Amino acid sequence: MQIVEEPFGSGIVVRPIGRLDSTTAPAAEQAIREAMTRSGHRLLLDMGDLDYVSSAGLRVVLAAAKQSNAASGRFLVCDLKPQVRQVFELSGFTRIISIVATRAEAEL
Amino acid sequence: MSEIRERSAGASERRAASEEQRRQAIARIGGNVSVLVVDDHPDNRDLLRRRLERLGIARVEMAVDGVEAVDMIRADSFDLVFLDVMMPNMNGYEVLERLRDENRLADLPVVMISALTEMDSVVRCIDLGAEDYLAKPFNPTLLRARLYALLEKKRLRDAVRENxxxxxxxxEAARSSQLGMVPPAMDPRDGEWPVGIRALLEPARQVGGDLIDFFALGAGHCCFLLGDVSGKGPAAALFMARAWGTLRSAAPLWAERSDDESGVVAMMEAVNTRMCEANPSFEFLTLFLGVLDVATGRVVFANAGHPPPYRIRHGEAPLPLVGGMPVGIDDRVRHxxxxxxxxxxxxxxxxxxxxxxxxxxxxxxxxDDKLADVLAEVPDADPETLVAHVRRSVAEFAAGEEQSDDIAILALGWKVVE
Incomplete structure (x- = not known):
């Protein structure tokens, strides 16, 4: 899995490309955890290039949210494709993860 | 005079250095090494045996031809074989072919002994599965280097295989213990218990994170549940086993309920609270928990982020049963x-x-659409047929593509007429 990372506001935006499933989750989790630490726990996860998120992928998002929360940081998710949004809704993640529609609306 | 002394001092240093190398090599390889030397020429056999013994090989056995060698290899275990090519009765090629056909070459390195002029035959032996070759007459340094390298490689390979x-x-033991958590089928018993359940749990690897359980709650209710831990493999299996135990121990809460709704919610919340504790890797569990009143047919359920189960009724489209957030994420969440x-x-x-x-x-x-369609294909099927039908349809769809996720299916029927 390719993961693109760049500075964003006071933190970092991370954009994984492809599928976030049990195969790609370990690498993505590590990349996001490191970016989270480097960014001072201010991170935007841009999901615009993610075609699929499995429950293993949701766990990566949850781990990032908890890591940021524990450090009183800020963690946002943006640009969910319809099928990914459905997974978030079905699992109740829309209620615990801060989601914005596009990167332009995200503030770090 | 002084020149000679220097030279001999150099030689003794070299000897000391090679003695040190030998000690280190033997330490790496381990003590009880046994080597088989196969050569029809007695002088060659004895020379090689003496050298091997000097290099620290504890047991050197000898065979005079291929027939004897194959018999000895079948009867005994060796770490390495030195094999001559030209021999009466059975030559080196035939020995290699025999060992290859008996699948012994993966565990047993064979070094060909050959004259330098016989390079073609060496190549043929390597093609047949020999590991290396040693030219006659033996060069002591090359013998030592190949011996130790091959023995060390074999020791590492054996260790990997053993691990x-x-x-x-x-x-495998964990798998059978996990599959043992799924109860055997539940069958209807005449009028008083008109409930039948069939279930299927297939971890994608040896163990997985899917969870199935069903049991009677008191005399008049039947609890059935199916869950899915976010990860895979042993970590997910441990989380799944914790959830299973927690659910079973939450079942007595049912007896204290004021109504069926609050009973189901109390069980779900008890599990959620427990699973939020000691969860450093942020695993979570999607879980459907249903309780059927076996007399009235009323099902009260809580769905913690699980894909919606279907109610199947003759003449109607499958009806999904939706719900809220998974278990193990937030202990404040109300189900x-x-x-x-x-x-x-x-x-x-x-x-x-x-x-x-x-x-x-x-x-x-x-x-989801295909599943709904497939369920609609068998509108009158009993639980057993439903489970089998869905499983077969998934297998046909996947058509041999290896699946990465655990598969769990549970079907319950109420007052189904056989």
Whole structure:
């Protein structure tokens, strides 16, 4: 899995490309955890290039949210494709993860 | 004079250095090494044996031709074989072919002994599965280097194989213990218990994170549940086993309920609270928990982020049963219950996303729509047929593509007429 990372506001935006499933989750989790630490726990996860998120992928998002929360940081998710949004809704993640529609609306 | 002394001092240093190398090599390889020397020429055999013994080989056995060598290899275990090519009765090629046909070459390195002029035959032997060759007359340094390198390689390979074997057997034991958590089928008993349940749990690896359980709650209710831990493999299996134990120990809360709704919610919340504790890797569990009143057919359920099960009724499209957030994420979350009244003959099918996210060779998902269609194909099937039908349909769809997710299916029928 390719993961693109760049500075964003006071933190970092991370954009994984492809599928976030049990195969790609370990690498993505590590990349996001490191970016989270480097960014001072201010991170935007841009999901615009993610075609699929499995429950293993949701766990990566949850781990990032908890890591940021524990450090009183800020963690946002943006640009969910319809099928990914459905997974978030079905699992109740829309209620615990801060989601914005596009990167332009995200503030770090 | 002084020149000679210097030279001999150099030689003794070299000897000391090679003695040190020998000690280190033997330490790496381990003590009880046994080597078989196969050569029809007695002088060659004896020379090689003496050298091997000097290099620290504890046991050197000898065979005079290929027939004897093959017999000895079948009867005994060796770490390395030195094999001559030209021999009476059975030559080196035939020995190699025999060992290859008996699948012994993977565990047993063979070094060909050959004159330098016979390079073609050496190549043929390597093609047949020999590991290396040693030219006659033996160069002591090359003999030592090949001997130690091959023995060390063999020792490492044996260690890897042994570790794998132990891991496999541990995981196999874990698998049977996990599958043992799924109860055997539940069958209807005349009028007083008109409930039948069939379930299928298939971890994608040896163990997985899917969870199935069903049991009677008191005399008049039946609890059935199906869950899916976010990860895979042993970590998910441990989390799944914790959830299973927690659910079973939350079952007595049912007896204290004020009504069925609050009973289901109390069980779900007890599990959620427990699973939020000691959860450093942020695993979570999607869980459908249903309780059927076996007399009235009313099902009260809580769905913690699980793919919606279907109620199946003759003449109607499968009806999904939706819900809220998974278990193990937030201990403050309040779970809600839903209610659905079954009519006689109705069935409920619960499944994990290993079904709907099964993938075919074109990397397409099986999908929710296909599952609904497939369930609609068998509107009158009993639980056993439903489980088998869904499983077969997923297998046909995946068509041999290896599946990465655990598969769990549970079907319940109420007052189904056989």
């Amino acid at each position: 794998l074997r132990r891991l496999e057997s541990d995981l 809600l219950s839903g209610t659905i009244d079954l009519a006689p003959g109705d069935r409920i099918v619960v499944y994990s996303d290993g079904v709907t996210e099964a993938m075919n060779t074109a990397k397409e998902f099986y999908g």
